[in-house]
Amino acid sequence: MTALNRLTLAEARDGLRRKDFTSAEITADCLEAMEGAKALNAVTCPTPEKAMEMAKAADVRLAAGDAPDMCGLPLGIKDLFCTEGVQSQAASNILAGFLPPYESTTTAQLWRDGAVMLGKLNMDEFAMGSSNETSAYGPAISPWRRPGSNAPLTPGGSSGGSAAAVSADLCLAATGTDTGGSIRQPAAFTGIVGVKPTYGRVSRRGIVAFASSLDQAGPMTKTVRDAAIMLRAMAGHDPLDSTSADLPVPDFEAAIGADIRGKVIGLPREYRVEGMPAEIEPLWSKGRAMLEDAGAEVREISLPHTKYALPAYYIIAPAEASSNLARYDGVRYGARAKIRPGEGITALYERTRAEGFGAEVKARLLTGAYVLSAGYYDAYYLRAQKVRALIKRDFEEAFAAGVDAILTPATPSAAFALGEVGADDPVAMYLNDVFTVTVNLAGLPGVSVPAGTDAQGLPLGLQLIGRPWEEADMLSIARAIEERAAFSAKPERWW
């Protein structure tokens, strides 16, 4: 039998019901794969005992019949999710030793359905980064390599550990979170599927907050069908998150394979960025051809404020972060710095935060404090929020004109090597999010689907942007791309 860690969620779900194998067997194979993949640095805290316990309980439930889809399926969980009694540090030293006394709503829903937790996964510190290089644990490494080179590549960020773990078959699927592209960019870099749901679809309760008006959790999976299965378990109204939407959760999987003839797909002309590698434009055209082949009507559209999305994001996200991260003060949880004789509470805060936060987080918190301070609030923050309203309006007008979904490249390039981007120019790293960040600003759903490779054989993804709450429709179109792209490349094992 092939190693069970290589299964998709759908294959494992169906196999469990045929009694081809047990959850304990799948879980054991995943734990073995994780144990043998230390070189990827994807896992920050394995929970093998808990995993086997949960798997055995799932097997009992499966034997009794009528178990939910996710029952018995082993998952990796991004370190940003609070998991009760299990180390949850948001990959930051300031949360060293933090053991949450409660469970995030989203993970609680996954466990309610019988899913199995394999452990916590690496990420950029507080989800601030696009390459996993800001993690206090050191970067997760992509299982992919350039041909003939040992140079470690980034799995992307911030959900880089999740992307590396799914792509290397350490788990069947993983949770991620996406504030500016942190699910979709790593998914594209590693040849997997990543969904950022509509803002409010998935509860944020118990997920360490970065920028509350932009953060959404979502599934990172091997197929579009798997994303549909897992999203259903993660989604739903939560009275403990006041921005969570009180809307019914559809059976997203039912949309997979739906006929997309007559769907109108928009191609925004503003997503043609100067200096993109030669492979991106043909990939985009290929996506267009695939959707036309499926019977969709493709038309060029305009989203005129696109170029202002990144600058607006890099004002709004740090502003929200500076407010959210004020809670890390060395008093209630996490690390506390030693103060000198004669120093008081302010020194305690300032030393704790200086020691606990990494360089990227500090830079963003300073930016946030600055743009919210008296005299600068109107010029930066308020203006950025007005531009954000215009970006959202661009999308609303496109949808009102009959567009069902928007097709764009997921990233402006394939994965880069660690240390290759951003060392001397922070803005260069931010450009990774150029195609994804508009979606967060407008609160829309987006999905990254593997669609091809670059000249070096590294994965490239296409992004579909859906109408608000129309994830099912978006996923049916994503499936049409997945089916036609038939992306089947896997990284060759070197780890």
Next chain:
Amino acid sequence: MSVDQETARRAAHLARIRVEEAELPALAARLSAILDFAAQLSEVDVEGVEPMTSVTPMALKMRDDVVTDGGIREKILANAPDARQGFFAVPKVVE
């Protein structure tokens, strides 16, 4: 360079992050890079545009005004770096 070292020092104090003198030039340069990038926003005509305050148009839900939580002091203190006699302990705040 739009941000000088004094401004960087002030922002660090607002953010309650201690920075050493030697770190200031790099921090000021970093802040400048971001703010120069954001300067593009001044090109946009935002006359009459309401700033976005909620992502999806929805009214905040009201809930019944009842006690739903509490009595979990030990859980709340469990992660404190210094907890004594049922309280968070901090350095002396009042002289």
